[in-house]
Amino acid sequence: MGFLDRLFGNTNKEEETMTNSKLKIGIILGSTRQGRVSPQVGEWVKGIADKRGDADYEIVDIADFKLPFLGEADAPGIAAWNEKLASLDGFVFIVQEYNHSITGALKNALDLAREAWNNKAAGIVSYGSTGGARAAEHLRGILGELKVADVRTHPTLSLFTDFENGSVFKPAELHLTNVNAMLDEVNQWSGALKTIR
Numbered sequence: 001m002g003f004l005d006r007l008f009g010n011t012n013k014e015e016e017t018m019t020n021s022k023l024k025i026g027i028i029l030g031s032t033r034q035g036r037v038s039p040q041v042g043e044w045v046k047g048i049a050d051k052r053g054d055a056d057y058e059i060v061d062i063a064d065f066k067l068p069f070l071g072e073a074d075a076p077g078i079a080a081w082n083e084k085l086a087s088l089d090g091f092v093f094i095v096q097e098y099n100h101s102i103t104g105a106l107k108n109a110l111d112l113a114r115e116a117w118n119n120k121a122a123g124i125v126s127y128g129s130t131g132g133a134r135a136a137e138h139l140r141g142i143l144g145e146l147k148v149a150d151v152r153t154h155p156t157l158s159l160f161t162d163f164e165n166g167s168v169f170k171p172a173e174l175h176l177t178n179v180n181a182m183l184d185e186v187n188q189w190s191g192a193l194k195t196i197r
């Protein structure tokens, strides 16, 4: 990039990608209720992710933003939520099944941003009586509309075999391979999509 480009603030996307090579991936907790188990699942994914050293991973807790429902009076949390999403290159959604779909809190949080989601990648880790599969498939439909590319590999956790009494998270060993494969895909696609933003 030449002197004039620097002076006028023109950026070279290829150069930017090479110098800021560490991607930022947010691990989004989809539930907000008191007594929720999503923080345990999110911390477990973050522990696996941090060992890889290939990206900067952070937990993003929807509950921290005190988001209003879409259409209610504006609240500072909406701008903060959009800024947080805009700072990220990709996502891992921690998804729990509520009445065969995602939580209302996650749907509202998805609805409260648009451009900040666009042209990014996401993986899904879900749980429920059938591994949260129905909620995860609903989420995939929503992500398409938000121009988020959801990767194929999808760890599914069972409320019966991966939790004690449905509340203490004790994941089976076999999920580790799937979580790493999902993170491989999220990183590849997040890096690729960064070049078109």
Ligand SMILES: Cc1cc2nc3c(=O)[nH]c(=O)nc-3n(C[C@H](O)[C@H](O)[C@H](O)COP(=O)(O)O)c2cc1C
Pocket: 031, 032, 033, 035, 036, 037, 038, 039, 096, 097, 098, 099, 100, 101, 127, 128, 129, 130, 131, 132, 159, 166
């Ligand atoms: C309102 C509500 C509806 C639920 N519906 C389902 C369901 O349709 N299928 C399922 O597998 N689990 C269902 N569950 C069980 C949840 O998946 C389980 O409680 C899980 O721990 C919720 O995630 P959380 O602890 O992070 O909130 C439901 C739970 C709630 C609170």
